[in-house]
Amino acid sequence: MSRILRTGATETLARAVEYHGFVFTQGCVARDATLDLRGQVSDVLAQLDELLEQHGTDNTRLLQAQIWLKRIEDRPAMNEIWSAWLPEGAAPARAVVQAELADPRWLVEIMVTACK
Amino acid sequence: MSRILRTGATETLARAVEYHGFVFTQGCVARDATLDLRGQVSDVLAQLDELLEQHGTDNTRLLQAQIWLKRIEDRPAMNEIWSAWLPEGAAPARAVVQAELADPRWLVEIMVTACK
Amino acid sequence: MSRILRTGATETLARAVEYHGFVFTQGCVARDATLDLRGQVSDVLAQLDELLEQHGTDNTRLLQAQIWLKRIEDRPAMNEIWSAWLPEGAAPARAVVQAELADPRWLVEIMVTACK
Numbered sequence: 001m002s003r004i005l006r007t008g009a010t011e012t013l014a015r016a017v018e019y020h021g022f023v024f025t026q027g028c029v030a031r032d033a034t035l036d037l038r039g040q041v042s043d044v045l046a047q048l049d050e051l052l053e054q055h056g057t058d059n060t061r062l063l064q065a066q067i068w069l070k071r072i073e074d075r076p077a078m079n080e081i082w083s084a085w086l087p088e089g090a091a092p093a094r095a096v097v098q099a100e101l102a103d104p105r106w107l108v109e110i111m112v113t114a115c116k
Numbered sequence: 117m118s119r120i121l122r123t124g125a126t127e128t129l130a131r132a133v134e135y136h137g138f139v140f141t142q143g144c145v146a147r148d149a150t151l152d153l154r155g156q157v158s159d160v161l162a163q164l165d166e167l168l169e170q171h172g173t174d175n176t177r178l179l180q181a182q183i184w185l186k187r188i189e190d191r192p193a194m195n196e197i198w199s200a201w202l203p204e205g206a207a208p209a210r211a212v213v214q215a216e217l218a219d220p221r222w223l224v225e226i227m228v229t230a231c232k
Numbered sequence: 233m234s235r236i237l238r239t240g241a242t243e244t245l246a247r248a249v250e251y252h253g254f255v256f257t258q259g260c261v262a263r264d265a266t267l268d269l270r271g272q273v274s275d276v277l278a279q280l281d282e283l284l285e286q287h288g289t290d291n292t293r294l295l296q297a298q299i300w301l302k303r304i305e306d307r308p309a310m311n312e313i314w315s316a317w318l319p320e321g322a323a324p325a326r327a328v329v330q331a332e333l334a335d336p337r338w339l340v341e342i343m344v345t346a347c348k
Contacts, residue, residue: 002137002231004177004179004231006205006206006207009205009206009207010207011199011202011204011207012195012198012199012202012207012210013181013207013208013209013210014207014208014209014210015209016209017178017179017180017208017209019179019231020137020138020231021234021252022179022252024179024180024208024209024229025209026209026210026211027210027211027212027213061236062249063236063249063251063254063256064249064256064343064345065245066211068211068213072332072333072334075334079244082244083243083244086243086244088243089238089241090238090241091238091241091242091243091244091245091246092245092246092249092256093245093246093247093248093249093256093257093258093343094244094245094246094258094259095258095259095298095300095341095343096259096334097259097300097331097332097333097334097341098331098332098333099213099214099215099331100188100213100214101188101213101214102188102191102212102213109211109213111180111209111211113180113256115234115236115251115252118253118347120293120295120347122321122322122323125321125322125323126323127315127318127320127323128311128314128315128318128323128326129297129323129324129325129326130323130324130325130326131325132325133294133295133296133324133325135295135347136253136254136347138295140295140296140324140325140345141325142325142326142327143326143327143328143329182327184327184329215329215330215331216304216329216330217304217329217330218304218307218328218329225327225329227296227325227327229296
């Protein structure tokens with residue numbers, strides 16, 4: 001039985017959970033909800049970088065991502081920042097759909113599965 | 117090649133699928149769609165307990181969860197019951213978004229990935 | 233460290249990613265967005281067949297699926313085609329919710345996790 005490692009665990013959620021070489025993150029949202037779409041995407045990706053680093057991996061080892069946008073028409077702008085962030089040849093499988101998020105000011109939420 | 121174990125399989129879906137130490141559940145919804153939000157969350161968590169037990173694990177070994185709420189403003193009430201259900205230090209990575217579910221009376225749907 | 237294999241990788245996403253015996257697909261949508269619901273579901277399932285085959289597996293080894301419908305009332309029609317496509321006793325754990333997709337003509341998007 002492999003050990004489960006949890007980062008940033010509260011009574012509600014962990015920011016990331018590692019098991020058997022896989023790293024599962026929470027759905028990350030901007031720490032500052034007043035940022036515009038580009039600012040929020042950048043902040044979410046910075047958080048993912050931190051979480052992956054805390055589990056000894058990085059964005060070259062993403063497997064699958066889910067992205068929720070409050071306004072699906074923000075997809076091109078989100079994609080620009082997303083693609084610039086991804087190392088070449090390291091894009092994960094991905095789904096992007098529209099959804100209302102917990103704070104009405106949040107415009108994007110991203111959850112990933114990565115590996116070590 | 118590890119064996120795939122399926123619980124409650126119909127021609128459409130399995131209630132849970134186990135492979136290589138991982139357990140993937142369906143999106144569980146309340147068996148009684150007339151229950152209020154708190155009743156539906158409790159029933160969904162009871163179903164998850166049963167599914168995890170059938171695969172030789174439990175809610176101390178959750179890795180990732182997705183929660184859909186018909187009304188995102190139900191998140192605080194859902195969180196209360198969710199947090200009370202979770203063993204201390206065992207919260208999974210998680211995303212909660214709003215979505216219309218298959219039966220208009222369903223207020224919550226939860227799908228988890230766990231391990232043995 | 234197992235190797236990560238990516239199929240159809242662009243700067244934005246991979247169509248499928250394989251790691252450690254698991255295969256994660258993108259959220260697949262119809263190549264022809266003018267098809268009706270049944271046509272779109274059939275095309276998405278054909279794409280999944282291709283992706284799974286490219287990773288040395290098939291739809292007898294699905295673990296978990298997420299299905300987004302633009303109109304949740306299309307679920308029965310989607311289920312008909314989905315169930316006819318699935319080999320007997322091979323249904324994955326699954327969640328189906330409503331969501332607005334990137335192209336307003338897209339009626340269905342399906343993302344799966346499978347194994348080899």
